[in-house]
Amino acid sequence: MSTVAASRPEINVTLWISTTLLILCGFVAFFGPWILPQDPTDFVTDQPFAKAQAGVWLGSDYLGRDILSRLMNGARITLAMAFAATFLAHLIGDSLGLLAAIKGGWVDAFISRVADVILSLPKIIVGLVVVAALGPSVPVIVILAAVVYAAGVFRIARALGNDIVAMDFIKVAKSRGEGTGWVLFGEILPHVVRPLAADFAIRMSFAMLFMSSLSFLGLGVQPPLADWGGLVRENLGGLSAGSLAAVYPALAIAVTSIALNLLVDALGEQKVDQKGTR
Amino acid sequence: MIAFVIKRLLQTAALLLVVSVLVFLGCEILPGDVAQVSLGQYATPDNVQALRIELGLDRPAYERYFDWLFGILQGDWGRSITTKTPVARMLSERLSNTALLAAVTTVVAVPLALILGLLMAVGAGRAWDRVASVVTLGLSATPEFLIATLGVLLFAVQLRWLPAVAYLSPGSDLAQTARALFLPAATLSIVVMAQIARMTRAIIGNLLTQPFIEMATLKGVPPRRVVGVHALINAVGPLANVVALNIAYLVSGVLVVETIFAYPGLARLMVDSVQARDLPVVQACAIIFCATYVLLIFLADVLAHIYDPRSNLEAADRKG
Numbered sequence: 001m002s003t004v005a006a007s008r009p010e011i012n013v014t015l016w017i018s019t020t021l022l023i024l025c026g027f028v029a030f031f032g033p034w035i036l037p038q039d040p041t042d043f044v045t046d047q048p049f050a051k052a053q054a055g056v057w058l059g060s061d062y063l064g065r066d067i068l069s070r071l072m073n074g075a076r077i078t079l080a081m082a083f084a085a086t087f088l089a090h091l092i093g094d095s096l097g098l099l100a101a102i103k104g105g106w107v108d109a110f111i112s113r114v115a116d117v118i119l120s121l122p123k124i125i126v127g128l129v130v131v132a133a134l135g136p137s138v139p140v141i142v143i144l145a146a147v148v149y150a151a152g153v154f155r156i157a158r159a160l161g162n163d164i165v166a167m168d169f170i171k172v173a174k175s176r177g178e179g180t181g182w183v184l185f186g187e188i189l190p191h192v193v194r195p196l197a198a199d200f201a202i203r204m205s206f207a208m209l210f211m212s213s214l215s216f217l218g219l220g221v222q223p224p225l226a227d228w229g230g231l232v233r234e235n236l237g238g239l240s241a242g243s244l245a246a247v248y249p250a251l252a253i254a255v256t257s258i259a260l261n262l263l264v265d266a267l268g269e270q271k272v273d274q275k276g277t278r
Numbered sequence: 279m280i281a282f283v284i285k286r287l288l289q290t291a292a293l294l295l296v297v298s299v300l301v302f303l304g305c306e307i308l309p310g311d312v313a314q315v316s317l318g319q320y321a322t323p324d325n326v327q328a329l330r331i332e333l334g335l336d337r338p339a340y341e342r343y344f345d346w347l348f349g350i351l352q353g354d355w356g357r358s359i360t361t362k363t364p365v366a367r368m369l370s371e372r373l374s375n376t377a378l379l380a381a382v383t384t385v386v387a388v389p390l391a392l393i394l395g396l397l398m399a400v401g402a403g404r405a406w407d408r409v410a411s412v413v414t415l416g417l418s419a420t421p422e423f424l425i426a427t428l429g430v431l432l433f434a435v436q437l438r439w440l441p442a443v444a445y446l447s448p449g450s451d452l453a454q455t456a457r458a459l460f461l462p463a464a465t466l467s468i469v470v471m472a473q474i475a476r477m478t479r480a481i482i483g484n485l486l487t488q489p490f491i492e493m494a495t496l497k498g499v500p501p502r503r504v505v506g507v508h509a510l511i512n513a514v515g516p517l518a519n520v521v522a523l524n525i526a527y528l529v530s531g532v533l534v535v536e537t538i539f540a541y542p543g544l545a546r547l548m549v550d551s552v553q554a555r556d557l558p559v560v561q562a563c564a565i566i567f568c569a570t571y572v573l574l575i576f577l578a579d580v581l582a583h584i585y586d587p588r589s590n591l592e593a594a595d596r597k598g
Binding site for chain 2: 014035075120121122123124125128129130131132133160205209213216217218219224229232238239241242244246250251253254257258260261262265
């Protein structure tokens with residue numbers, strides 16, 4: 001999508017902005033408990049949707065709790081869940097994808113068919129049916145997201161793996177008697193780490209949007225816990241009174257998701273640039 | 279060509295069968311069963327057992343699956359647990375509301391998105407193409423609920439032009455319907471537009487690196503004509519594919535949008551039923567959404583195949 005003619009400074013601007021935003025989000029999520037301005041469950045005012053004031057920098061939510069603190073606490077829940085789901089999705093998808101690439105035959109055919117079925121269904125509808133059956137809870141939602149997104153990861157890992165498996169050094173390794181496990185982790189994995197890492201970032205934004213949507217529908221993280229999607233849902237009622245309480249968490253999701261996408265886009269452009277200059 | 283369509287049609291039918299099994303099983307793994315959920319946790323075991331027999335839950339699962347499947351095929355979707363009314367009646371009105379929303383979104387978003395994508399491709403590398411690229415990338419990564427809440431704040435709260443909630447009753451006239459539809463359709467259109475425009479830009483941009491485009495340019499064809507005619511004709515197949523995929527995406531978009539605007543569509547019925555654990559309704563909605571999605575993907579595949587020059591070449595080879 002990018003052109004070689006693209007000028008360098010502009011690329012670095014998007015790269016810097018997205019990296020800074022992501023580091024900021026990660027920092028808040030990680031050190032949240034030590035830097036929260038208020039207890040996210042405390043009532044700071046007795047009036048719902050209060051305007052911003054000293055100490056309550058973004059105003060109060062529908063019960064009179066501090067929005068900024070709930071937002072920062074939500075970052076922890078949202079990002080931890082998104083990371084866990086993506087990590088699991090990659091763990092499943094990468095190992096099965098590379099395995100299918102090495103083994104071929106019925107192993108490949110079987111896993112591919114299962115992945116095809118998952119990929120040809122609307123994810124959110126699958127999510128709703130699972131939540132209807134098992135009830136909404138954090139483990140159910142994270143595992144659900146992991147399985148749903150593992151199918152896409154599998155396809156990419158398998159395609160990347162197939163490209164490498166066709167190369168001579170794999171034939172050499174196999175004829176040298178190296179086991180499947182060693183060929184997988186020692187020979188193939190180092191060659192596919194970069195594209196898979198890029199996929200991880202994009203996939204994490206998908207998983208975050210997916211789980212936030214479930215929470216927003218009231219079918220994800222349940223109160224008193226609240227991720228960003230849940231915060232949007234809680235405070236939707238204040239919108240007609242002009243309260244921004246529902247907009248901040250929605251904005252947080254959008255910013256994180258856009259930053260992840262821009263980061264991968266910018267890194268991709270630099271890779272093309274390097275190819276062009278070489 | 280026909281062989282391909284038949285093959286994909288059979289695959290799609292098989293997939294729909296798998297979907298029906300999965301949806302049925304999904305509601306079978308429920309801890310307790312429909313009778314238990316229906317009567318609540320304070321029901322006596324005798325009552326639960328009586329309802330189980332009444333609902334036929336004492337029969338083996340595969341028998342109930344086939345009953346359910348043949349029922350659906352004949353238009354009998356069962357009865358809702360909470361309202362006791364036939365599911366088919368609950369679905370019909372909701373379904374037309376959602377179809378209306380999806381149709382309006384498609385009619386608005388698709389032409390605008392294609393034009394935007396083309397303009398970006400014509401001006402590839404220029405400042406405004408770069409700005410538009412970042413904006414569309416951003417929008418396609420933005421959750422619907424941000425766009426929807428900002429829309430409500432601007433048009434319903436600040437300007438007071440439109441209602442924040444999409445009241446839509448069977449008797450409402452055209453003006454009322456249009457007002458109710460505006461914000462939900464606009465929200466969906468923005469997200470869909472961003473994605474189609476991005477992909478259009480990518481497809482056309484890719485075609486522009488081909489030798490025949492260079493040939494046309496060297497011949498002295500003006501750039502606008504190169505993109506608008508030479509490249510566009512070759513992009514019809516991939517673009518049709520992208521459009522069908524994005525209409526399929528609307529399936530998940532409507533869930534969030536119908537919830538925000540309290541739009542009385544199928545998606546909201548499904549969300550409410552999941553919360554109430556009204557499984558017959560959840561099953562019916564899941565089947566409708568999955569079938570729509572699967573059929574649109576099938577359509578996208580066939581469209582891409584028809585316009586793919588390589589598949590035509592195969593057909594020509596076989597004839598000759």
